[in-house]
Amino acid sequence: MTTEAAPPSSPAALARQRRRRAAARFWRQYRTHRAGLVGLAALTLFALVALTAPLTVGSDVSNVTDAPGRPMEGPSAEFWLGTDRYGRDLLGLLVWGSRVSLLVGLLAAVLSVVIGALAGITAGHYKGAYATVVMRVTDWFLVMPTLVLAVALAAVLPRSLGTVILAIGVTTWPTTARLVRAQTLAVESRPYIERAKALGGGHGHIMSRHVLPNVMPLVLAQTTLMVSSSILAEATLAFLGVGDPTVVSWGGMLQDAREAGAVSSGLWWYLVPPGVAVAGVALAFTLCGRAVESVLNPRLGVAR
Structure with missing residues (x-):
């Protein structure tokens, strides 16, 4: 009795199978990093708190006119x-401020990494005068104080969450651009890039089909590391009074505590919780980012 050969899988099915195997391999390696697992557990907790905030505390928690307690009352x-x-x-x-802080941190980090990746890939691919101009602009942003640029931009534009995200994103991309450009130059020197050019591959084809997949692990690791910096930057901007005054965020709570004189009055319950929350979520993202970076680039673990 003869058995019929199984029909060959389609390219899409093969691609999905490879992605599943890569994801499983990534998770197996990630689980070996205890600090990364601690950070992931903490991020899961923060995410659950933020997502369930409308159910646990309600959307009217920031209403001043219907405040349920006496002003500056201690824990009870x-x-x-x-x-x-x-x-x-x-x-x-x-609890409600976690939604704003996490949202701003994630979106600002994504914007920063997208700008940096585009600048780094194009500068590494085209080279010449274009690369020189892009990298000189990058160097200018690197030497300028990021916080000062962000404050100036947030002060000029209307005060909103979009302005805060834009201010953080457009001032924190140079580091990503430098890293991605270095990786792009390494990829562009490989033989298969020369073959792709000889076969008629254009600039867009080479950058999207050959360079981008090879720099994506670096971009992913950089994104996880940038989120913590973005959350700290949002808290700093809100603390300095250039954030959106209509929303509740951890930085806004710290700024409100400063205006209320909590520091001089010793009202620790007004200052400590939002400060610990900012530090905790930043540390969690950093732990996850370091673990992701170590998995995607095993040589870092050997070097450390």
Whole structure:
């Protein structure tokens, strides 16, 4: 009895199979990093808190007119973290502020990495005068204080979350551009790039089909590392008073505590929770980023 040969899989099915195997291999290697697992667990907790905020604390937690408590009240059974100067529950504000801080951090990091990746890939591919101009602009952004540029941009544009995201994104991309350009130059020197050019591959084909897949691991690792920096930058901008005053964020809570005199009055419950939250989520993203970087580039683990 003869058995019929299985029909060959389609290219799409083969691509999906390769992606599944790559994802499984990545997870097996990632699980060997204990710090990365701790960071991932912490990020999962922060994400759950942010996503369930409308159910746990409600959307009217920032309402000043219907504040449930007395102003500047200390922690109690009713208000676990006390109240702010308007009598609002600080625990509810902390939970609700996680949505804004995480959203701004993620979007600003993505914007920064996209700008840096585009600049790095094009500068590494085209070279010549174009690369010189792009890298000189990159050097200018590198030597300028990022916070000062972000504050200036946020002060000029209308005060909104979009402005904060834009201010952080357009001032933090140079590091990514430098890293991606170096990786692009290494990829462009490989023989298969020469073969692709000899077969008539254009600039767009080479950059999208050959260079981009090879720099994506670096871009992914850089994104996870940039999120923590973006969250800290958002908190700093809000603390300096150039954020969006209509939304609740951890940085805005710190700025509000400063204006209320919490530092001089010793109202620790007004200052410590948002500060610990900012530090905790930044540390969690950093741990995940280092683990991802180590998995995607095993030579880093050997060097360390």
